[in-house]
Amino acid sequence: MVTIALDALGVTLGRRPVLRDVSATLGGGSLIGVIGPNGAGKSTLARAILRLVAAQGRVLVDGTDAATLSRAELARTIAYLPQGQTLHWPLAVERLVALGRLPHLAPFSRIAAADHAAIERAIRLADVDALRDRVATELSGGERARVLLARALAVEAPALIVDEPLASLDPGHQLEVMELLRDQAAGGALVIAVLHELTMAARFCDRLLLLDGGALVADGTAAEVLTPARLAAVYGIDAWIGTAGDAALVVPLRRCGDDRTG
Numbered sequence: 001m002v003t004i005a006l007d008a009l010g011v012t013l014g015r016r017p018v019l020r021d022v023s024a025t026l027g028g029g030s031l032i033g034v035i036g037p038n039g040a041g042k043s044t045l046a047r048a049i050l051r052l053v054a055a056q057g058r059v060l061v062d063g064t065d066a067a068t069l070s071r072a073e074l075a076r077t078i079a080y081l082p083q084g085q086t087l088h089w090p091l092a093v094e095r096l097v098a099l100g101r102l103p104h105l106a107p108f109s110r111i112a113a114a115d116h117a118a119i120e121r122a123i124r125l126a127d128v129d130a131l132r133d134r135v136a137t138e139l140s141g142g143e144r145a146r147v148l149l150a151r152a153l154a155v156e157a158p159a160l161i162v163d164e165p166l167a168s169l170d171p172g173h174q175l176e177v178m179e180l181l182r183d184q185a186a187g188g189a190l191v192i193a194v195l196h197e198l199t200m201a202a203r204f205c206d207r208l209l210l211l212d213g214g215a216l217v218a219d220g221t222a223a224e225v226l227t228p229a230r231l232a233a234v235y236g237i238d239a240w241i242g243t244a245g246d247a248a249l250v251v252p253l254r255r256c257g258d259d260r261t262g
């Protein structure tokens with residue numbers, strides 16, 4: 001299992017500090033939710049871990065500074081589903097998923113049986129078998145999101161970072177994707193998911209990192225992180241926090257100071 005340690009990670013964009021002094025040790029076998037309001041720095045944190053943006057501090061992958069790893073090594077170690085990716089090429093779904101194997105291929109080599117097996121596993125896990133012959137640019141938003149998740153799964157990396165994997169998914173597919181991420185973690189992967197759906201985060205994640213204004217303001221279990229006071233301070237909302245059976249629920253009720261219940 002892989003361990004990713006963030007050591008005083010910081011990012012400045014256009015002279016604005018958008019991520020400040022984030023330190024945390026993220027271990028394999030867990031599903032870690034990264035939450036926080038718009039602009040809190042969640043995607044920037046994901047990109048800093050992947051060295052897609054210049055950052056201060058260090059990212060250690062099993063004790064090795066990620067800055068010393070090649071692009072291909074890093075891509076084989078941490079698979080990535082970026083936020084809201086647009087597709088430019090009218091590729092068939094199966095070929096798009098196959099791109100997930102690129103970090104494993106030597107230049108000009110062909111995909112091997114092991115690659116085909118990984119592609120088939122990813123197609124099955126992301127539930128996109130029925131779409132495999134479709135052209136990816138002609139899919140609905142939710143279908144496309146699941147195909148792109150399949151591409152990330154096809155890497156079969158020990159760590160997976162997914163940025164808003166539930167955006168544009170219907171409720172059934174949201175649950176399916178959260179179950180899939182939880183299963184990946186149960187199988188030993190380190191899964192880091194940027195999420196806006198607080199109920200999904202509370203219900204499925206082993207640990208939550210709450211960002212606000214680029215700072216890590218809380219790090220712990222859902223019960224520790226998602227308190228009424230913190231939801232008010234960070235999101236500016238009054239929320240109902242409870243359970244239905246054994247499922248955690250976080251229901252935003254109103255903006256703080258707003259008497260309308262809608």
Ligand SMILES: Nc1ncnc2c1ncn2[C@@H]1O[C@H](COP(=O)(O)OP(=O)(O)OP(=O)(O)O)[C@@H](O)[C@H]1O
Nearest residue numbers: 013014016018036037038039040041042043044045
């Ligand atoms: N190239 C850039 N130059 C300047 N500021 C930027 C740049 N890219 C992002 N930012 C700012 O960095 C901050 C963090 O952005 P980031 O995308 O990490 O937020 P986020 O928490 O993922 O937000 P969201 O929930 O809206 O996706 C935002 O205030 C954003 O406006």
